[in-house]
Amino acid sequence: MQALVVDDSKAVRSILTRILGELGFGVAQAADGVEALAELRKMKPDLALVDWNMPHLNGLELVVAIRRQGTYDGVKLMMVTTESETHQMVRALDAGADEYVMKPFTKDVIVDKLKLLGFPVRQDA
Numbered sequence: 001m002q003a004l005v006v007d008d009s010k011a012v013r014s015i016l017t018r019i020l021g022e023l024g025f026g027v028a029q030a031a032d033g034v035e036a037l038a039e040l041r042k043m044k045p046d047l048a049l050v051d052w053n054m055p056h057l058n059g060l061e062l063v064v065a066i067r068r069q070g071t072y073d074g075v076k077l078m079m080v081t082t083e084s085e086t087h088q089m090v091r092a093l094d095a096g097a098d099e100y101v102m103k104p105f106t107k108d109v110i111v112d113k114l115k116l117l118g119f120p121v122r123q124d125a
């Protein structure tokens, strides 16, 4: 399983990379939506975790761009967002996001959402 972590915060990228690694994912990172699109072309991940507020191309714009391109239909998109952006989530879901996680998140929440998306993650990982 391959995952792409997209967030302009290096700290958040590190946390998510560690969690996903422990769960058995190979993980690549991108610091904004433009980098993410470049990575997607290279790696074709099974999952992308997408921050909302990022420079160049924000999370919503990235979701729209990904879903516009049929080659990425297989990728599950999980928005990782802050409380203040909750009211926007319906827009992201309408645009093709599959799930969302609120910041600050715990590993348990990530595990639960991955299970909802059908990934075979171990509860005790």
Ligand SMILES: [Mg+2]
Pocket: 007, 008, 009, 051, 052, 053, 054
């Ligand atoms: Mg951000």
